[in-house]
Amino acid sequence: MTTARRIPVAIVGGFLGSGKTSLLRRVLTGAADTAVIVNEFGEVGLDHQLLRACEERVELLGGGCACCTRRADLVRTLRDLLDDRDRGRAELRRVVIETSGLADPAPIAFTITSDPMVRHHFEVERLIVTVDACNGPAQLAAHPEVAKQALLADELVITKVDLVEPEARDRLAAQLSELNPAATIRTAVHGVLEHEALRASAGRAEPGARPDGRAPPPPARAGAGGHTDDVRTLCMDLDRPIDWLGFAVWLSMLLHARGEEVLRVKGLLELEDGTLVSVNGVQHVMHTPEHLPRAAIADPRPGIVFITRGLDVHRLRDSLETFQRLARAGAGVSGR
Amino acid sequence: MCILCYGLTGEEHWTDVRVGPEAHSRVRARRRRLLSQILAAYGLDYSDDPTGLTSLVSDRKGNVVVARSLGEVWAASEELAGRGLDPLEPTLLGRLANEG
Structure with a gap:
């Protein structure tokens, strides 16, 4: 586990007009130590001390995979923020990056975890995506970029719920939960978040989340229709403790081979000694695994969610079990 | 940098983070x-130094590639095997199931 505390970075995405700025405005009230990075100053109605604009400038790295693009502009902006903090010009406890409406958030996560300097000072905390209760269903069907943002999110916020009937809100929540069971779903009105989650994540029990709002994860199911027809979700309940080494070797091999097909991995693992570990990844980019205190989790049921595109999810379970058996068989090996 | 060989160490891979109570040497x-068993299915050998900083992947023709993280191990293995390594491949899983 990491020892030094890195500065958490929240990424806020969502379609144009879906309520990102209203949400940010509320969150930033009185938060002078939070820096906000936006694409252009003029596009946001934010008046905040630590506001930075950076024009998206991407550099393709590696083998040309779309998620492995580095945001050079973002690296420079984050380094500038650190510089300001170190010179005593500003406090810096948190960073929020607002993406442009149709941006793919994966390169932002890749940039923060791959830059040799930035990754020692910052860590991606969560990806929050706003979905407009009125127009969300149509946007999800019409814009693949919106659906991808929703697929990758840790937290989905349904905004403008005061403008629709509760049934329409619940239908959208069910659609989003079907699309991304790994995400917690909340609602917001005029940028004010409801305290309790409408639905908690099936991939990881969120501290403080309401257990009764949680939909039971089915063994395997397809994603929503339309352009996401090739998206498949597997919610894997883990009914026996996991051998961490076997899991880590398996998942790293899987992401190396199939990283473009595995859009999202999120889960809570229980090791042989009872330790709980959360894992969280977006395409090739895995966040640092975290030990979680059992007491902080409302529903510590181990399980892992895979959201994939064009992958036969049933093969994942067999493969993981084979690697687990092999790793356990080697558990009698002594160190040298 | 490794103080013994002056080789540059690789970037920390997410699997390098210590998870659970198991001693580092045992892990x-x-x-x-585990890696030796997996790579043997592709006709490759795996070894690493006691510190775990550097890994070597070799084929049976004497070609050797140095890897400094698990991510680099997969890339090196692909290079030597001349094909992708896929944990979902039935042939690989059948072979590993017999070893487990």
Whole structure:
């Protein structure tokens, strides 16, 4: 586990007009130590001390995979923020990056975890995506970029719920939960978040989340229709403790081979000694695994969610079990 | 940088983070055994130094590639095997199931 505390970075995405700025405005009230990075100053109605604009400038790295693009502009902006903090010009406890409406958030996560300097000072905390209760269903069907943002999110916020009937809100929540069971779903009105989650994540029990709002994860199911027809979700309940080494070797091999097909991995693992570990990844980019205190989790049921595109999810379970058996068989090996 | 060989160490891979109470030396030994079993299915050998900083992947023709993280191990293995390594491949899983 990491020892030094890195500065958490929240990424806020969502379609144009879906309520990102209203949400940010509320969150930033009185938060002078939070820096906000936006694409252009003029596009946001934010008046905040630590506001930075950076024009998206991407550099393709590696083998040309779309998620492995580095945001050079973002690296420079984050380094500038650190510089300001170190010179005593500003406090810096948190960073929020607002993406442009149709941006793919994966390169932002890749940039923060791959830059040799930035990754020692910052860590991606969560990806929050706003979905407009009125127009969300149509946007999800019409814009693949919106659906991808929703697929990758840790937290989905349904905004403008005061403008629709509760049934329409619940239908959208069910659609989003079907699309991304790994995400917690909340609602917001005029940028004010409801305290309790409408639905908690099936991939990881969120501290403080309401257990009764949680939909039971089915063994395997397809994603929503339309352009996401090739998206498949597997919610894997883990009914026996996991051998961490076997899991880590398996998942790293899987992401190396199939990283473009595995859009999202999120889960809570229980090791042989009872330790709980959360894992969280977006395409090739895995966040640092975290030990979680059992007491902080409302529903510590181990399980892992895979959201994939064009992958036969049933093969994942067999493969993981084979690697687990092999790793356990080697558990009698002594160190040298 | 490694103080013994002056080689540049690789970037920390997410699997390098210590998870659980198992001793580092034991994890390294188990990892060595597991990777050897997986790579043997592709006609490759795996070894690493006791510190675990550097891994070597070799083929049976004497070609050797140095890897400094698990991510680099997969890339090196692909290079030597001349094909992708896929944990979902039925042939690989059948072979590993017999070893487990």
